[in-house]
Amino acid sequence: MDKHSIIICILLAIITTNLIRVVPMLLIKGQINNRFLRSFLYYVPYVTLAVMTFPSMIQTTISPLSGSVALVVGIIAAWRRMGLFPVAAICCAIVYLMDSLI
Amino acid sequence: MRRIDIIQGFRDGTPIALGYFAVAFSLGIIAKQAGLTAAIGFVSSFFTRASAGEYGVYTLVAAQAAYVEIVAMCLVANLRYMLMSAALSQKIAPDTSWVHRVLMACCVTDEIFGISIARQTYCPPAYTYSAALISTLFWASGCAAGIIAGGMLPTNIVAALSVALYGMFLAIIMPPARDDRYVLYAVIASFVLSGACSITPMVSNWSSGTRTIVLTILISAVAAWLKPVTVEEAHG
Numbered sequence: 068m069d070k071h072s073i074i075i076c077i078l079l080a081i082i083t084t085n086l087i088r089v090v091p092m093l094l095i096k097g098q099i100n101n102r103f104l105r106s107f108l109y110y111v112p113y114v115t116l117a118v119m120t121f122p123s124m125i126q127t128t129i130s131p132l133s134g135s136v137a138l139v140v141g142i143i144a145a146w147r148r149m150g151l152f153p154v155a156a157i158c159c160a161i162v163y164l165m166d167s168l169i
Numbered sequence: 170m171r172r173i174d175i176i177q178g179f180r181d182g183t184p185i186a187l188g189y190f191a192v193a194f195s196l197g198i199i200a201k202q203a204g205l206t207a208a209i210g211f212v213s214s215f216f217t218r219a220s221a222g223e224y225g226v227y228t229l230v231a232a233q234a235a236y237v238e239i240v241a242m243c244l245v246a247n248l249r250y251m252l253m254s255a256a257l258s259q260k261i262a263p264d265t266s267w268v269h270r271v272l273m274a275c276c277v278t279d280e281i282f283g284i285s286i287a288r289q290t291y292c293p294p295a296y297t298y299s300a301a302l303i304s305t306l307f308w309a310s311g312c313a314a315g316i317i318a319g320g321m322l323p324t325n326i327v328a329a330l331s332v333a334l335y336g337m338f339l340a341i342i343m344p345p346a347r348d349d350r351y352v353l354y355a356v357i358a359s360f361v362l363s364g365a366c367s368i369t370p371m372v373s374n375w376s377s378g379t380r381t382i383v384l385t386i387l388i389s390a391v392a393a394w395l396k397p398v399t400v401e402e403a404h405g
Contacts, residue, residue, distance in 0.1 A: 068233055073204055076239050080226045081216040083243035084250070085275055091254040092274035097263055106393035108256040110355050112286045113345060114392070115249060115385040116338040117359035119279060122367050124335035128328050141336045145343035151284065155184045158336030163329035 133165035170295040178299030184333055185280045185300065186307035191330030192220055193308045194322060197315015199224060203231040207313040215309035218278050218301075221376065222246040223312075248382050253282040262291040269294040276301035280334060283341045351396040358388050 068076070099105050125134030137158040144154045193214060200210045205227070217223050225242040254274045261270060273285075276297050284300060285292045346353040366372045366380050375383070 068204055068230055070204075073209065073230055075236065076226065076230050077205075077209060077213045077217075079236055079239050080213070080222070080243050083240050084217050084219050084222055084247050087244065087247050088250045088254050088274040088277045089271050091251050092258050092270045093267070095255055095258040099259060102397050103393050105259070106397040107389050108252075108259055109398045110352070110389040110392040111252050111256045111385060112283065113342045113352050114355050114359045114388045115252065115381060116279070116283055116342050117356045118363040118381050118384045118388075120335045120338045120342075121360045122364050124332060126367075127331045127335075129325060134332065137332050137336070138339075141339040142343060145336075145339040145341075146347055148344050148347075149340065151181055151337045151340045152184045154340035155188065155333040155336035158332045158339075159329045162332050163325060166325045166328055 128162050129166040130169060132169070133162045136165060137161040171293065174293040174295040175299045178296040178301075179303055181284045181296075182281075182300030182303040184337060185284070186304040188280075188330060188333035188337070189304050189308040190311035190314075191327055192334065193311025194315040194319075195327060195331075196220065196223055196227070197312040197317075198319035199231075200227045200312060201316045201319055203227040205230075205316060207316045210316045211309045211313040214312035215305055218305055218308060219243075219247050219250075220279075225376075245379065246376065249279075249385065250277050250282075252382070252385060253277050253279075257282060257285060257292070260286050260288070260292045261294075265294065273297050278304070280304065280337060283338060287341050287345075351392065355388055355392045358392075359384065362388065 099108070121138070124138050125131045128134035128137070140161055141154055141158045144157050149157075196214070197210055200213070200223075205213065214223065217226075222243050225246045226239055229238055229242055254277055257273065257277060258270070261273065273292075273294055276285075278301075281297060281301050281304065285297045288296060342352075342356055346356045362384055363380065366375070366384065372380075
């Protein structure tokens with residue numbers, strides 16, 4: 068693809084991706100009163116993050132074992148409210164050590 | 170804009186930024202194959218900020234796809250941002266101007282959304298902006314670095330950095346799951362069904378973006394039907 072076409076593709080991607088983000092925000096004015104919709108949106112964040120975490124977390128590492136151990140230890144650390152950075156750092160350290168040593 | 174919000178945004182945005190750099194670096198290697206220069210890769214990543222979406226676009230560019238395919242790919246791969254934006258709209262203080270709402274919507278990525286909805290009771294715009302700013306700079310730089318120096322970073326370091334994102338996801342979802350057992354049930358259902366979908370014939374061919382959308386709508390709808398929340402719970 069020539070440079071001109073690549074730039075058009077990138078511009079299309081930028082416009083489309085940001086419209087997807089902005090449109091719901093403009094359509095929903097203020098608080099939603101419908102109880103089902105409120106409840107649905109309450110669960111969405113946790114469900115979507117959980118779905119994205121598993122099984123991707125154990126597929127991204129060199130051995131599935133290191134990802135699995137990082138997942139379990141990460142869950143325990145997060146359960147104990149250790150915070151974003153500590154949990155992330157623990158997971159990284161486990162994967163680095165296990166993938167390097169095994 | 171409160172100073173504390175800006176500082177907290179940078180603090181929580183920093184681990185995200187490091188994870189982004191690693192992921193964007195590997196994305197840059199694909200962008201290079203599609204013919205992107207480092208400058209175009211930087212601009213593209215800075216304004217799109219969509220891992221799966223960008224990956225899809227670059228592979229389409231490499232395959233000489235039509236413009237309509239690019240748009241369709243962006244819609245499907247990023248549809249979850251629609252849900253996230255709708256959910257985030259409920260986390261913004263009612264008196265916030267529409268300019269802030271639009272800008273906050275543009276900041277939505279999986280991770281920025283994750284830390285923004287974790288704020289109690291409402292998410293201040295300054296927090297989202299500063300977290301998005303630092304992470305986006307690393308995201309765009311990572312992509313440019315990947316285009317320039319792809320393949321030079323050892324794979325074990327790339328693999329280790331890439332789990333930082335998932336570690337943060339866990340840190341976001343586990344404390345609320347501990348406080349609200351229905352959130353815990355929803356999280357467990359999400360893990361189980363997501364794992365099942367990745368090995369079930371036919372369904373396993375779905376892209377991870379599609380799987381995320383379908384399971385998010387399904388599980389959240391069932392949870393909302395079985396255990397509707399009261400007004401106070403939805404904010405806390």
